[in-house]
Amino acid sequence: MVHVHHSHEGDSLAGAAASTMVRSGEQWTAMRAAVFDALASFDKPASAYDIADKVSQAQGRRVAANSVYRILDLFVSANLARRVESANAYVANDHPDCLHDCIFLICDHCGQATHIDDDKLSSGVRAAARQAGFSPDRPVIEVRGRCGDCEAG
Known part of the structure; x- marks a missing residue:
């Protein structure tokens, strides 16, 4: 969808x-x-x-x-x-009328954080938590690395 x-x-x-x-x-x-x-x-x-x-x-x-x-x-x-x-x-949140779990891409060099929505990934995290007997209220996924600008520079 x-x-x-x-x-x-x-x-x-x-x-x-x-x-x-x-x-x-x-x-x-x-x-x-x-x-x-x-x-x-x-x-x-x-x-x-x-x-x-x-x-x-x-x-x-x-x-x-x-x-x-x-x-x-x-x-x-x-x-x-x-x-x-x-x-x-x-x-x-630049789209406050839509509720999604957070997935942040955080650049360790410049500090920029990009928020992306991937409901397939976050629903998998929720399902894995439930399978482990855990009730997930607010999954937050953070990926640390280098943004495209810093990687290119």
Whole structure:
């Protein structure tokens, strides 16, 4: 079965994130919008501290990383963001209206993380976990190596 994503960027991404959050029964507050905008502005996975710094600069007041962590946890549960487990960092999900398991390709040289969707692979991981008597809630697959740009350079 072929699944086509409608990827968002810029204002379209912020609008899709806000709509997804409201549909999940949560409010889209000014602080949540600021955190999401900061997260979406990074071209690599960003830590809560990176995001807190960016929001603090934009607002001219200190925003605590603990507050950002709580918002990021909410974003992950609402499918607005993905957590790169090995880096304790986050990326904005450019198609928040589609739910897939995470498969990240992480470049050890430049830090870039590419998120791909392969339901066949992740469903195999889920099946293997169930066969071992384990109930998989959120499979995350991370492949570390070199991206095409770094490999070529």
